[in-house]
Amino acid sequence: MTERPRERLAERPAERPAERRAILSGSTFEERIGYARAVVDGDWVHVSGTTGFDYAAMTISDDVVAQAEQCLRTIEAALAEAGCTLADVVRVRYMLPDRADFEPCWPTLRRAFGGIRPAATMLVCGLSDPRMKIEIEAYARRRPTR
Numbered sequence: 323m324t325e326r327p328r329e330r331l332a333e334r335p336a337e338r339p340a341e342r343r344a345i346l347s348g349s350t351f352e353e354r355i356g357y358a359r360a361v362v363d364g365d366w367v368h369v370s371g372t373t374g375f376d377y378a379a380m381t382i383s384d385d386v387v388a389q390a391e392q393c394l395r396t397i398e399a400a401l402a403e404a405g406c407t408l409a410d411v412v413r414v415r416y417m418l419p420d421r422a423d424f425e426p427c428w429p430t431l432r433r434a435f436g437g438i439r440p441a442a443t444m445l446v447c448g449l450s451d452p453r454m455k456i457e458i459e460a461y462a463r464r465r466p467t468r
Contacts (some may be wrong), residue, residue, distance in 0.1 A: 323417040340364035345403045347396055349377040360400040362464075365438040367404040369460040371417065372396045373449065386423040386455040390430045401462055409438050416444045417457040427456060 344358035352359060360369040374389025377381045377396065382447065383389055394408075401407060418424055424444055435442075440460075447455055 329335065343391070345400050345456045347377050347400060350380065354432050358413070359396070360404060362404045365464045365466075366458075367401060367406055367410070367462040367464065369397050369400050369462070371415075371457040371459045372400075373451075373454045374459045375454075382451075382453050384453070386418075386420065387426050387430055390427040391456070394430070394434050397458060397460050401460075403405060404462070406462045406464055408434055410457065411438060411440045411460050412463055413441045413461040414443075415459040416442065417447050417449065417459070418455065419447065419449055420455070423455050454457060 327344075340363060342361065342363050345360040345362065346352055347359040349359065351357075357370055359372070360367055372393045373382070374386075374392040376392055383392070398408060401410065404466075416424065417425075421444075449455075
């Protein structure tokens, strides 16, 4: 039995700790509940479930398509702060209380994601406020900088 030489710690390349930082949108929900709009963890960007609230005005439209558009604007802003775009999204999850509201959103979602085709799931479930008609969660992977 041959003994393998022991690798010395000093000879191993130092591993760089992955960057982990929170991105906040200014939503009062983030402060009151204690979460971030997105978390950057190394190359990954995890965007929290995002509803159709305009967080600057703390208003929400009654129209599901307008809510979907606002969700995407909020998600885009979080991704931009993380150094990504919608083109970097690899997975989305759509949550709606009423399945009939999903199809009217398809053109909006296709404009955002049709060219990149991320993995996707649609769930019918209750949301935290009865005014909310859609919530979108997204996961992106940052591309290496050259």
